Amino acid sequence: MKFQPESLRVYLVIGSQNVDDNPAEVVRIVQEACAAGVTAVQYREKDHSKLNQAQTVALGQQIRSITEAAGVPLYVDDDLPLALAIGADGIHVGQGDTPVTEIHAVAPNLLIGLSVHDLDELANSKADLAVVDYLGVGPVYTTTTKEKAKAAILPAGVASVAAKTDLPIVAIGGIQTGNVVTLAGSPIAGVAVISAITASADIAQSVQILMGEEK
Numbered sequence: 143m144k145f146q147p148e149s150l151r152v153y154l155v156i157g158s159q160n161v162d163d164n165p166a167e168v169v170r171i172v173q174e175a176c177a178a179g180v181t182a183v184q185y186r187e188k189d190h191s192k193l194n195q196a197q198t199v200a201l202g203q204q205i206r207s208i209t210e211a212a213g214v215p216l217y218v219d220d221d222l223p224l225a226l227a228i229g230a231d232g233i234h235v236g237q238g239d240t241p242v243t244e245i246h247a248v249a250p251n252l253l254i255g256l257s258v259h260d261l262d263e264l265a266n267s268k269a270d271l272a273v274v275d276y277l278g279v280g281p282v283y284t285t286t287t288k289e290k291a292k293a294a295i296l297p298a299g300v301a302s303v304a305a306k307t308d309l310p311i312v313a314i315g316g317i318q319t320g321n322v323v324t325l326a327g328s329p330i331a332g333v334a335v336i337s338a339i340t341a342s343a344d345i346a347q348s349v350q351i352l353m354g355e356e357k
């Protein structure tokens with residue numbers, strides 16, 4: 143799949159740790175989110191994943207089916223074997239994860255997203271950005287969803303990273319329907335969220351607001 147910056151507009155990140163009890167909830171949320179028009183999905187089993195390896199692959203395959211039918215690109219968080227096993231379109235890694243050059247060497251067709259906390263991290267990154275398709279930048283606001291999340295950089299912090307790279311940026315961390323308006327006009331391709339969608343009582347409406355079509 144060819145990378146398209148427009149696919150970063152509303153990017154859902156989700157794993158079993160983000161739902162209350164039944165991991166099948168993940169399937170329901172991905173289904174509703176894709177029907178509502180999310181433009182990318184990342185399968186991220188982390189921070190107290192409730193699944194073993196076989197269950198992780200099985201859930202990943204279900205997410206792959208849904209996203210494929212919806213024509214929505216699917217990324218896997220830092221797990222190259224899993225990304226290959228389920229036929230994901232891409233992989234998302236942090237600075238300390240599998241090096242992007244290694245991923246690119248093994249799977250040249252996989253899209254690659256890289257997390258960058260702030261300007262400092264971009265400046266000091268050892269990653270070869272030539273093989274990276276987009277940057278995930280944040281947390282923008284305080285988040286309780288990710289364990290050991292770094293300090294909030296606010297929209298100004300995102301803008302300062304954007305000023306130093308030509309790569310498209312998806313902003314992440316603490317972005318909710320009630321504050322996404324603060325990113326309007328930011329030099330970003332879109333927003334990535336977990337709880338704004340996983341904890342939403344009305345996913346279709348939340349996605350609409352995150353799209354910026356209703357504020």
Ligand code: TZP
Nearest residue numbers: 285287288315316335336337
């Ligand atoms: N990376 C940076 S912040 C974050 C991740 C995975 C968590 C985002 O979760 P939420 O609920 O959208 O704040």
Ligand code: MG
Nearest residue numbers: 220235236239
């Ligand atoms: Mg990571």
